Amino acid sequence: MIRVRKLVKRFGLKTVLRGLDFDVQAGEFVAILGPNGAGKTTFLRILASLTRPSLGEVVLAGCRLPAQAAAVRARLGVVTHQPLLYGDLTAEENLRFYARLYNLPRPADRIEEVLDLVGLASRRRDLVRTFSRGMQQRLAIGRAILHDPDILLLDEPHTGLDQEACDMLDRLLDQVAARGRTVVMTSHDLARVEDLASRFDILTGGLLRASAHRQELRGNLLDFYRETLAK
Amino acid sequence: MEPRPKLLSLLTALSTLLFLAALAVIFFYAPLEATMNYVQKVFYIHISTAWVGMLGFLAAAAAGIAFLITKNLKWDIVEVAAVEISLVFFLVAIVTGSIWAKPSWGTWWTWDARLTTAAILEMIYLAYLLLRQGIEDPERRARFGAVYTLIGGLSVPVTFLSIRLWQTIHPAIIGTASAQAQGGFAMSPAMLHTMFFALGAFSVIFITLLWHRIRLGRLAEIVEQRKLQAVE
Amino acid sequence: MTPSRRVPSSPPSRSSFARAVLAVLWKDLAAEVRSRELLSAMLVFALLVILIFNFAIELAPDLRPTITPGVLWVTLAFAGTLGLNRSMAVEKDRGCLDGLLLAPVDRSAIFFGKMLANWVFMLLVAVIILPLYSVLYNLNLFHPGLLLVILLGSLGYVAVGTLLASMAVQARTRDILLPILLFPVIVPLLLAAVRASGGFLQAAPFEQIRPWLNLLIGYDAIFLAVAYMLFDAIVEE
Numbered sequence: 202m203i204r205v206r207k208l209v210k211r212f213g214l215k216t217v218l219r220g221l222d223f224d225v226q227a228g229e230f231v232a233i234l235g236p237n238g239a240g241k242t243t244f245l246r247i248l249a250s251l252t253r254p255s256l257g258e259v260v261l262a263g264c265r266l267p268a269q270a271a272a273v274r275a276r277l278g279v280v281t282h283q284p285l286l287y288g289d290l291t292a293e294e295n296l297r298f299y300a301r302l303y304n305l306p307r308p309a310d311r312i313e314e315v316l317d318l319v320g321l322a323s324r325r326r327d328l329v330r331t332f333s334r335g336m337q338q339r340l341a342i343g344r345a346i347l348h349d350p351d352i353l354l355l356d357e358p359h360t361g362l363d364q365e366a367c368d369m370l371d372r373l374l375d376q377v378a379a380r381g382r383t384v385v386m387t388s389h390d391l392a393r394v395e396d397l398a399s400r401f402d403i404l405t406g407g408l409l410r411a412s413a414h415r416q417e418l419r420g421n422l423l424d425f426y427r428e429t430l431a432k
Numbered sequence: 433m434e435p436r437p438k439l440l441s442l443l444t445a446l447s448t449l450l451f452l453a454a455l456a457v458i459f460f461y462a463p464l465e466a467t468m469n470y471v472q473k474v475f476y477i478h479i480s481t482a483w484v485g486m487l488g489f490l491a492a493a494a495a496g497i498a499f500l501i502t503k504n505l506k507w508d509i510v511e512v513a514a515v516e517i518s519l520v521f522f523l524v525a526i527v528t529g530s531i532w533a534k535p536s537w538g539t540w541w542t543w544d545a546r547l548t549t550a551a552i553l554e555m556i557y558l559a560y561l562l563l564r565q566g567i568e569d570p571e572r573r574a575r576f577g578a579v580y581t582l583i584g585g586l587s588v589p590v591t592f593l594s595i596r597l598w599q600t601i602h603p604a605i606i607g608t609a610s611a612q613a614q615g616g617f618a619m620s621p622a623m624l625h626t627m628f629f630a631l632g633a634f635s636v637i638f639i640t641l642l643w644h645r646i647r648l649g650r651l652a653e654i655v656e657q658r659k660l661q662a663v664e
Numbered sequence: 665m666t667p668s669r670r671v672p673s674s675p676p677s678r679s680s681f682a683r684a685v686l687a688v689l690w691k692d693l694a695a696e697v698r699s700r701e702l703l704s705a706m707l708v709f710a711l712l713v714i715l716i717f718n719f720a721i722e723l724a725p726d727l728r729p730t731i732t733p734g735v736l737w738v739t740l741a742f743a744g745t746l747g748l749n750r751s752m753a754v755e756k757d758r759g760c761l762d763g764l765l766l767a768p769v770d771r772s773a774i775f776f777g778k779m780l781a782n783w784v785f786m787l788l789v790a791v792i793i794l795p796l797y798s799v800l801y802n803l804n805l806f807h808p809g810l811l812l813v814i815l816l817g818s819l820g821y822v823a824v825g826t827l828l829a830s831m832a833v834q835a836r837t838r839d840i841l842l843p844i845l846l847f848p849v850i851v852p853l854l855l856a857a858v859r860a861s862g863g864f865l866q867a868a869p870f871e872q873i874r875p876w877l878n879l880l881i882g883y884d885a886i887f888l889a890v891a892y893m894l895f896d897a898i899v900e901e
Contacts, residue, residue, distance in 0.1 A: 212569055212571065213505075213569060213570030213571060213656075214656050214657045246901075250766070251766065251901060253901060274766060274768040281759055281762060282759070285758060285763030285766075286758050286763075287691065287695055287758070288754075288757070288758060289695035289696075289698045289699040289701075290691065290694060298687060298691045299763070299767065301683065301687035302684060302687055302768070302769055303767060304680060304768075328698070344763070500897050552851055555848040556848045556849065558844075559844045559845050562837070562841065562844055563832075563835065566835030566836045567835050567836065572834065578897070579831065579897055580831070582894065583849055584849055586886060586890060587849040587851070590852040590886070591851050593852070594852035597875055597876070597879065598855060598859065
């Protein structure tokens with residue numbers, strides 16, 4: 202589903218990603234772990250077609266980025282640090298706007314469904330401006346899955362969520378994964394992702410240093426992470 | 433550090449000589465103009481600096497297009513170099529223009545199409561520098577800079593046209609003066625020689641300065657790179 | 665600037681382009697109906713500018729037809745920068761620009777949607793200040809020619825303005841940058857708009873006004889095309 206070869210990203214003279222290789226099969230749930238400043242966000246933004254790679258090959262669902270980005274965008278759902286929502290529109294209007302951009306066939310039904318999924322049905326007519334950080338994040342996730350994307354990319358989605366919202370997000374992600382969708386998520390919260398992802402990749406210093414499946418680790422994610430960073 | 437290319441050293445020496453020679457030709461070879469006397473000599477400097485300003489302006493627009501197509505940051509260095517040189521030379525052209533205007537039209541400034549356009553171009557380039565200052569990411573800075581030079585580059589001829597139009601419909605305040613703006617005096621062959629010599633000399637000076645400034649930009653980039661390497 | 669990206673596997677049809685433009689336009693208008701922040705700020709500011717002009721230059725009755733076009737266009741241009749800044753800042757605030765860029769729509773559709781919204785806001789401001797000005801200075805401004813000039817002039821203004829505002833909001837100095845970037849490049853537009861407006865208000869022969877109208881149309885055409893081509897280069901990281 203995702204194939205990345207020798208990916209290099211430079212910002213001016215500063216190299217953030219230095220020749221990174223990355224593969225994800227369809228239906229996999231990959232958590233990318235790493236310390237701050239490792240290049241996780243940059244990597245995710247490149248996968249999301251928001252940032253151009255400096256060098257290397259990025260192929261998503263058979264489409265090469267950035268040349269064929271337009272073809273793949275409809276199959277991509279993205280959650281970034283920011284909610285990507287308009288404060289002066291209601292929750293429903295925000296989703297309706299994105300439904301129009303994605304040209305969804307029956308938007309009203311789908312919006313209803315998504316609002317229920319993220320537990321905001323009762324606040325649908327409230328302005329997003331009045332939402333708490335956690336509620337905005339929930340709606341942002343709703344926005345990302347609105348068009349039922351094949352690939353879901355999430356950048357630290359648990360940040361700013363309370364316990365309840367975190368659990369809701371985890372259930373949602375489980376559902377998405379159970380339906381065979383591909384998920385790539387960055388995180389620095391090992392405890393959170395340990396039971397969520399099927400594979401753990403560690404990104405540090407602009408390279409993926411290690412990768413392990415959940416079965417291989419048998420609950421020793423923290424050790425695996427520490428050992429990799431210590432190398 | 434890469435050593436200074438031989439050709440560049442040669443050009444620098446040549447530019448210095450040509451500049452002195454141009455001054456000599458202007459002051460000793462060119463005949464005194466009958467009505468304006470010595471003040472007329474500023475005309476040669478004026479037209480030469482305006483010419484270099486134009487060259488820089490065109491070079492900047494071309495470099496902007498080249499950057500947007502290739503996304504190669506070396507064009508950004510060329511663009512900044514051209515803009516900076518153009519900025520300075522147009523400023524000299526405007527000042528010498530004023531020096532010319534005072535005795536001949538009795539005023540330091542006229543809203544003549546060329547003069548006004550040059551002033552607006554200065555504004556565009558100052559805005560360009562302010563824009564660049566506000567952006568940290570070099571790639572984005574280059575992109576925005578290129579876009580703005582293109583927009584500015586397209587608006588300048590339109591500005592010139594519009595001011596021309598304004599003056600043909602509204603008679604110029606200083607009456608016939610604007611008709612005198614160009615070739616208001618009869619050019620003798622010696623004056624023409626002087627003018628073309630000055631134009632040629634300043635063209636060489638432009639190329640030399642541009643090269644120096646591009647080289648400076650490259651060296652600054654190398655220094656940045658070394659700094660980053662040292663940090664890592 | 666990057667033609668390769670314009671050939672997705674299923675080329676976006678004309679109807680999907682129009683749909684995306686309208687979606688962005690609808691979104692901006694709906695948000696504005698809700699908050700009324702942008703229009704009210706533009707309007708109050710426009711009225712203040714007119715008020716300041718009133719004291720700064722003597723608007724004696726016999727001078728009004730000659731000075732009015734200038735006052736009007738300076739007011740519109742100043743109020744316009746407020747609107748443009750705000751319109752793009754909204755996109756930057758909660759990362760919405762990323763949301764737009766992630767959508768499977770042409771980038772230029774986003775540009776035209778934003779531009780049309782800005783155009784609507786400018787025209788609304790004009791529609792409100794024209795009668796006010798007419799009443800305040802006892803001067804009939806409802807001349808069809810003047811309305812045409814406002815239509816054309818504000819179109820070119822928002823075409824360049826939307827483009828430059830989308831650069832300005834991404835700079836560190838975003839609050840102060842837009843007018844500095846915008847005003848030097850819209851000199852010909854303002855000159856033409858002021859002259860054409862003046863021509864209509866003073867009932868000058870059409871022969872004298874036509875070159876200015878041509879200039880306005882030419883400016884609009886050039887900068888709409890340029891903005892269409894360059895918007896990609898601004899939003900594409």
